[in-house]
Amino acid sequence: MNKDVVIVRGEKVVDVSARLAGEKEIYIVHDVNVANVAASVARALPAGVVRGITGIVTSEELKTMDTAVKLAEKFLEADLSRGALVLAIGGGITTDIAGFAASMYKRGIRYANIPTTLLAQVDAAIGGKTGVNLHGYKNMLGAFHMPEFTFLTASVLETLPEKELRCGLAEMLKTFLIGDADAYARAVSSGFSANNLDGQDKNDLIFRAASIKADIVCRDPLEHGERAVLNLGHTFGHAIEHCSGGSIAHGEAVGMGIILAAKLSEGLGIAEKGLAAGLEKDFQRVGLETTCPYGIDELTAAMKKDKKDGRFILLKGIGQPIITTVKEDDLRKYTE
Numbered sequence: 001m002n003k004d005v006v007i008v009r010g011e012k013v014v015d016v017s018a019r020l021a022g023e024k025e026i027y028i029v030h031d032v033n034v035a036n037v038a039a040s041v042a043r044a045l046p047a048g049v050v051r052g053i054t055g056i057v058t059s060e061e062l063k064t065m066d067t068a069v070k071l072a073e074k075f076l077e078a079d080l081s082r083g084a085l086v087l088a089i090g091g092g093i094t095t096d097i098a099g100f101a102a103s104m105y106k107r108g109i110r111y112a113n114i115p116t117t118l119l120a121q122v123d124a125a126i127g128g129k130t131g132v133n134l135h136g137y138k139n140m141l142g143a144f145h146m147p148e149f150t151f152l153t154a155s156v157l158e159t160l161p162e163k164e165l166r167c168g169l170a171e172m173l174k175t176f177l178i179g180d181a182d183a184y185a186r187a188v189s190s191g192f193s194a195n196n197l198d199g200q201d202k203n204d205l206i207f208r209a210a211s212i213k214a215d216i217v218c219r220d221p222l223e224h225g226e227r228a229v230l231n232l233g234h235t236f237g238h239a240i241e242h243c244s245g246g247s248i249a250h251g252e253a254v255g256m257g258i259i260l261a262a263k264l265s266e267g268l269g270i271a272e273k274g275l276a277a278g279l280e281k282d283f284q285r286v287g288l289e290t291t292c293p294y295g296i297d298e299l300t301a302a303m304k305k306d307k308k309d310g311r312f313i314l315l316k317g318i319g320q321p322i323i324t325t326v327k328e329d330d331l332r333k334y335t336e
């Protein structure tokens, strides 16, 4: 997968039509909750180019091979050729499934993403990982298949529920914490979630976060090394999600996980004292929950199921991640 990561930005979603000029066959796969966005994109394209539109209901339970195969069947019914482009419009579930279906159809046709959740804009729709769940195991089947481009516009987020916005915000702050201290300061001081940012600021921050992820992915497309820094807060986060039985969403858990990773970084002497308290204050200001409701015993038990190598992404400071191994004793000592 030695293709570049291409990010295109626009004010309105219909601006994507400029990037699609020259395409002869487009198949739109969209989340049913953004059917209106898909309809406006379809209307903005020249007559005859859109060969089909399918809306999918999204949930982790429906993120399956069966759904991907049903999409491939639709592609076949529409008689899509090898030159066709699948356009995925929706959150990370939609872009993961549609990208995976495109990666399989005729041994791989092109696809592009219009992510409509903040999480997908800064994370899921960037970098070419596609896939579906298998027997409840997340993303167990999949392919590295780089999108032709990912189109970003904050305008699609207006209808996004608050909880989804918070999840995306946590991943966005994670990205700035590993890659851009200035952008982190801008994001937490401007209160992204509080609607007091104008569209330009939002677009800038989203574009910056997506670009940081894109740069990391370009340096490590198949996740052999550096790409792991994107998992800041995720070892704790996955354990928190697991302990909550799903009531704490992924992004919310990552937010709490980052605070625990910061405490651990301080305890081990990797970061200066005060890092965790500072981040906690910032996160609270933008509406993120920072207190993990589970004790370290519960978390370590859950972590042992998920991850056995003891490796953590920690912070030397804002914008300075490191990957290191942590002994269980230290983990207990510094995160209690």
Ligand SMILES: NC(=O)c1ccc[n+]([C@@H]2O[C@H](COP(=O)([O-])OP(=O)(O)OC[C@H]3O[C@@H](n4cnc5c(N)ncnc54)[C@H](O)[C@@H]3O)[C@@H](O)[C@H]2O)c1
Pocket: 031, 033, 034, 058, 059, 063, 090, 091, 092, 093, 094, 096, 116, 117, 119, 120, 123, 124, 125, 126, 127, 128, 129, 130, 138, 139, 156, 157, 158, 159, 160, 161, 164, 167
């Ligand atoms: N491929 C990757 O690199 C990668 C990275 C991170 C996450 N993921 C995957 O992404 C998925 C999570 O993505 P997500 O959080 O975007 O979830 P999602 O696709 O389920 O979207 C969240 C909810 O928001 C709704 N929605 C989407 N856009 C909307 C809008 N503009 N207005 C109103 N409602 C809207 C959806 O219908 C859904 O109910 C997971 O399956 C995860 O595995 C993939």
Ligand SMILES: [Zn+2]
Pocket: 171, 234, 250, 254
């Ligand atoms: Zn994540």
